Amino acid sequence: MVVNLDGREMAAALLSIRTPDSRDLALLPLPLADLGHAAARRPPRAAAQRRGDGSPALVDTVAHEIRGPVTALAMSTELLADDYESMAPEQARLMLGAIHRRALYLQELVDNLLCAATIRDGRLKLHRGPLALADLLADTGSVVAPLLAEKGQRLRVRVGTRVPLVHADGRRLGQVAMNLILNASSFGGPGRAIDVVVGCRGRWVRVAVADRGPGLPAGGAQRLFEPYVRAGGAGTVGREGVGLGLSIVRAIVEAHSGRVGGQDRKGGGARFWIELPLD
Ligand SMILES: Nc1ncnc2c1ncn2[C@@H]1O[C@H](COP(=O)(O)OP(=O)(O)OP(=O)(O)O)[C@@H](O)[C@H]1O
Numbered sequence: 001m002v003v004n005l006d007g008r009e010m011a012a013a014l015l016s017i018r019t020p021d022s023r024d025l026a027l028l029p030l031p032l033a034d035l036g037h038a039a040a041r042r043p044p045r046a047a048a049q050r051r052g053d054g055s056p057a058l059v060d061t062v063a064h065e066i067r068g069p070v071t072a073l074a075m076s077t078e079l080l081a082d083d084y085e086s087m088a089p090e091q092a093r094l095m096l097g098a099i100h101r102r103a104l105y106l107q108e109l110v111d112n113l114l115c116a117a118t119i120r121d122g123r124l125k126l127h128r129g130p131l132a133l134a135d136l137l138a139d140t141g142s143v144v145a146p147l148l149a150e151k152g153q154r155l156r157v158r159v160g161t162r163v164p165l166v167h168a169d170g171r172r173l174g175q176v177a178m179n180l181i182l183n184a185s186s187f188g189g190p191g192r193a194i195d196v197v198v199g200c201r202g203r204w205v206r207v208a209v210a211d212r213g214p215g216l217p218a219g220g221a222q223r224l225f226e227p228y229v230r231a232g233g234a235g236t237v238g239r240e241g242v243g244l245g246l247s248i249v250r251a252i253v254e255a256h257s258g259r260v261g262g263q264d265r266k267g268g269g270a271r272f273w274i275e276l277p278l279d
């Protein structure tokens with residue numbers, strides 16, 4: 001079932017809440033993009049994405065990204081508040097899980113927008129300290145776990161035994177890891193594993209995030225690290241996003257004197273990586 005809320009199409013098919021006495025309570029709408037629904041095709045936004053920050057087109061794009069999850073949150077919390085007592089615990093749990101995932105999505109979007117503004121204004125400052133990448137990835141993994149679980153995806157993290165501590169900003173590198181893992185989840189396809197491998201290569205420590213999605217779009221990886229670039233091709237139809245994630249990854253890594261890249265993965269999929277210099 002597809003409903004139209006203030007011009008944005010939503011799928012109302014995900015959760016039909018039924019009380020123990022078989023009364024239909026309501027539907028929990030989620031953006032169609034979450035469901036890979038054909039109706040999720042949106043008008044091209046390339047022009048909006050090419051413009052500078054703060055342009056009406058960008059504000060429009062961001063408002064669209066925010067409206068769906070916020071509408072879903074408003075409706076589902078209202079539902080819970082009104083009907084919580086008559087709901088089966090499992091139904092309430094499902095709704096709370098969906099609410100949590102939407103809140104995580106919004107948190108990530110706002111973090112990226114704030115970080116992009118900081119980078120654009122030359123205000124990116126690092127607060128460096130000794131950092132264990134294994135701990136950082138464990139923390140990021142626990143934050144993204146509900147989003148991966150929704151798609152039946154598993155995060156496999158392998159950290160080489162000789163990887164030393166790095167001298168880095170943990171909060172900023174957390175944003176890097178989050179963006180790479182969420183991209184891998186978004187493109188990787190349901191039920192597929194996401195592999196994160198950390199190892200040393202000469203004077204560098206490398207973190208690589210690999211998925212089994214469609215691989216890199218035509219044109220290669222480097223242009224994807226530019227702000228507001230979103231390539232077309234397999235896996236992108238109806239996908240949420242503004243095109244900021246990889247540009248933030250690059251800016252943060254380069255502020256650490258590091259480098260970034262991406263390539264197709266043997267056997268299918270993409271691998272995006274960052275390298276940080278060892279002191
Ligand atoms: N794992 C991947 N597999 C295939 N293509 C990818 C992958 N990660 C990124 N891309 C391509 O690079 C583009 C830019 O990625 P980026 O993370 O900057 O933006 P986004 O994910 O589209 O939006 P945002 O990160 O702002 O939510 C994507 O739109 C997609 O075309």
Ligand SMILES: [Mg+2]
Pocket residue numbers: 179182183241244245246
């Ligand atoms: Mg992204």
